[in-house]
Amino acid sequence: MVQFLGVLFDGLAYGSLLFLISVGLSVTLGLMNFANLAHGAFAMLGGYLSVTFMGALGVPYLATLPLAFLGAALVGGLMERLLYRRLYTESHLRQVLFTIGLVFMSMAATTYIWGSGAQAVRLPQFLQGQVQVGGIQLGIFRLFMMATIVVIAVLLGILAKYTRFGAHIRAAVENRAAAIGMGIDVERVLCITFAFGSGLAGLGGALGIQVIGLDPSFPIKYLVYFLLVVVVGGAGTFKGPLIAAAVVGVVDTAGKYYAPAAGSFTMYALMIVLLLAFPAGFYGRRS
Amino acid sequence: MNPALKTEGLSKRWGAFQANQDVDLALMPGERHALIGPNGAGKTTLLNMLTGTLAPSAGQVWLGGEKVTRMPVHQRVKRGMTRTYQINSLFPGLTVRESVLLAILERESLGLRWFGKTADCLKEREEADRLLQSLRLNADADQPTRLLPYGKQRLLEIALGLATRPKVLLLDEPAAGVPIGQSAELFGIIAALPRDVTILFIEHDMNLVFRFAEQITVLVGGKVLARGTPQQIAANDEVRRIYLGESDA
């Protein structure tokens, strides 16, 4: 039982990370019906920015986190403006090709600059180790990470519900034509949302270095996970991906723990089952 | 005698929005029935439920005595119900002839044939050419649809509906976008369809409605407001109020 709770905790930690990274993808998909397969590359960028700041400039790990967010957000915003925007009205095929191409480019560039090995992080003293809570050992860093993500999730919820910008996003997701008709600058909403979502992904990438690892194959390795969370959770919503991410995180962790020989097989099998059972997501619109 | 097309309590809601409520319809075989109403009254939604594009939230649909409420779109076409679209929904990369030929081949259950060329299906080609001729599209038979001017695309839209030789034909604003001179001609072709074809058409042009309809159903706010012959509808005060905004209180 104790073991199971430990697995559950790790799974939820993993899930919270998936949520943080995928939430931007979910909103972009809901807004533009554009599947950004390269979303993982922004997460990876955040991770490597963090590593670079720590290594080259000696910045303490925690301080690199907001930098990772900003860096990824900046790149995301620029790319949206200059490139992604051109493809919103194009066929799905073009969008797929474009984003897959970006994935390959990002993976190659990353290997070139930082090498193909996995990256490691020097955690500050107070975040290392574990703490005993009711008989189970919980990693302190994971606790910290989850707490941060929960706070961010709550802030996002408030943003969505109570601010004007949040209302604009919700309106544009609901019915883009009507939103434009009401005078909402949907293009601006898109750019800011894309940038923000990329930033969150970058933050997730940096936070996750110790938890899910960081190496140049990151975007491809986790592509299916991000997409799964968004598709099964339902694009354009918050609640859906939250639950989906939790489920995916727990199942994947449990699978790797209880049946390590099967590798990621269980996860992919579950993936297929979930996609078949919920073609329109738990809560969501058809993507 | 069984109605050719019947609905009972047909409703559609999306969350809080009720697009259609309790719509009852009964069309006798051969009837020319117009569906009119202000914009947003739920006419196209109703049509979508009749054809199977949309699943109703409540109610049933019968096609010639057979319950088709949950039947997929293509099967209803096979059973004889075809619709045309208000906004052209065509095959941009197919030529005019290919589009019509497609409908004819499917009707003749030749759609699975993989060994012969469509060019060699002479009987069906002839039928396609005859149909195109009747709509004066034969000169454009080899043109890809996307290169056609809008008016001709509209005619092709109708041709696709006719090519399936329906028993029940649902027309969503057939004259929309057709040049004024041609719309009467178009309706003439529709009116000249054999008497065993039942026709339900959505139209805004009241001249056309009163000329060709034998029965009219008025839909307002998703509900049936009035039903009857053109004379009855014309004399109906509520209908006049909604359509003509009469102020002779």
Added chain:
Amino acid sequence: MNPSSMFVKLASTAFWLTPVAFYFLFPGHLLLGSQILVMALFALSLDLLLGYAGVISLGHAAFFGIGAYTAGLLAVHGWGEPISGLLAAALVAALAGLPVSFMVLRGGNLARLLITIAIATLLFEASNQATSITGGADGLQGMETWKLLGLFSFDMSGSTGYWYCFTTLLMCFLFLQRLAASPFGLSLRSIRENEHRAAAVGVPVRQRQIIAFVVSGAIAGLAGALLAQTTHFVGLEVLSLHRSSDGLLVLVLGGVGQLYGALVGASAFMLTQDALASLNPVYWEFWLGLLLVLVALFARNGILGAIDLSGRLAKRGRR
């Protein structure tokens, strides 16, 4: 016969003579030639799915891999007869195509795409783990392909392999050409052009897409088996995302929905890849990604589209 269709006939005959010329002009590069033919066949199978039935898949390598492993396993376990191995591979791939098609066609565009990726990755992982059967990451070794028709051995020169691949490709191409010109092919095109309207004129969309899926899978399986039998090896990459995306790129590069596009794209791609083979693989991945991006942004209808366009412009200029 009018000049335009005579030109088409001449061009296509010349086109099919090119591989023949290749055989005589570059006898030392027949292995590369076979690889081009295999890629062309794979892209062709994808064209049926994408260009004709309108299904975007990033997991088509699943069928390629199934075909490769079927032929490979048969050979490793004692049955190295090539043609029966080929047919067995096509059959297994087709059988796999049936349940896969049900799964893929269920959801909307994105769910579909995701399922294709998930299925291919699942198979990749399974192969990776089942080392005792598939050889895992080291690949399936110890394959022996018997003499073709009892006469021609698959030797190091690669000539038997080359003609074997060429003949298979040609036969599949002719089959697909027939299919495309048939009523079935027309119904597939209508589904690609406008799925909803196709249903509204009576086309049973799902049914046709499933058939296209199964046939497409079978042909991809043939391509995989050809690769296995001519190289006497099956590596994990046959199931990889790279294989799937390469196929997609090749097809878009050459021109989707035109059958010849797959062939043209495959030739261009593989020849370029070979020319740049000495490059660090990291560089290749980067340029490949860039190519994908550029094709997505600018290549309207691929190489064939560009030729067609310049032809039309030339005609207009002449008038």
